[in-house]
Amino acid sequence: MRLLYFAWVKEKTGVAAEEVELPPSVTTVGELMDWLKTRGPEFADAFARTDVVRAAIDQTHVRHDARLAGAYEIAFFPPVTGG
């Protein structure tokens, strides 16, 4: 699965994009964030407040309870500030 990070989520993780193999127990966006937190201090910091991190599955906004089955690309980012 491809993971993308944007804005301060990217700054904190130090990673823009990566391919990961997820454990079978990780089935939702929320569970994925909890798993990411365990990957080191940078990730723990980036996902310390999961309530403010937004997610998209295959370029569509999703809630944290969205299921990952069939997903190709998951993106994590702060609330958007364009316009």
Add this chain to the structure above:
Amino acid sequence: MIRVQEEDFDLGAEVALLKEGRTDIGAIVAFLGTVRDRGGAVEEMTLEHYPAMTEAELARIEAEANARWPLQASLIIHRYGTLKPGDNIVLVATASEHRDAAFAAAEFLIDYLKTGAPFWKRESGPEGHRWVEADARDEGAYARWKTTKDAAE
């Protein structure tokens, strides 16, 4: 029409293009968003985006506006990259027979864009840099259209 680009655009030229060869348009509303320096605190603004998602999201927003109002044309241009105070960031333009639809649709487009389009602003100034935080008022402006739609259903 949707354009996501690094280069600047010209409001007059874009509006001229929107109505070129058209005699059925009675009203055009254009919203231009620009970089402000917040009293000298901002020297530079960098806009990051999620290219694969940005165009899809803007197209979805534009289709939604066209489903709600009788628009004859619409245009969204959003820039990314490094900008200076005074620079153009975004243009939303709507054309319709009468002004009501054009005004409402333009406001809807910018409200939806601000809460949905995957852009992030980073300001740099004498005090360093910071990511701009989402403004709760933008969520409120967005929610207002939800209510209008729900009430109509």
